[in-house]
Amino acid sequence: IDDDQLPPAERETFGRFARELGIAGLPPAQAVQRVMQHLAGYTYSLWREAPPPAGVTPLADFMTRTKSGHCEYFAASAVLLLRAAGIPARYATGYAVMEHSALEGAYVVRARHAHAWTRAWVDGRWIDLDPTPPDWFGEESSRLAPAWEKVADFLRWAAYRWSQREEL
16 A cells, blocks of 8 residues: 555545544645644553444544554554545554663663554655654553563663673
8 A cells, every 4th residue: 555545444434534624635734733633632542442343443443432542543543544635644663762771871672662653744754743642651661561670670781781891
């Protein structure tokens, strides 16, 4: 699928939302702002309460009923809303670098820091957008970080420092 195409299963839902939000025909920067404002009313969650109803895609269920999900739902929905408005958009994945270690004076990237966001073609260049509510990082840290993480981090740091000592 190209950067401006909607998957057939999502066309109806995202086309309707694009019309309701009035984003088709807006300058891309304004359409982006409107999409971000709309998704700001949704909540972050690591869990789905129930599967989508029969015949409804998970993304359509996110947009219309649950209005709650993790970063993949937010990023994919923003991509499809922008595409429905005629703005090329891409789904991007990687890691969010947000946790700083005072021990090392550096940032730590863990598996749970995996993240998805949106890229949109605005004013002749690709820009990054993160429609996921900003509390996602704290939510994932509080729910997914093991209780012993700080002790394990210290022990790994101490072992590394020990391995780097100079022989006398």
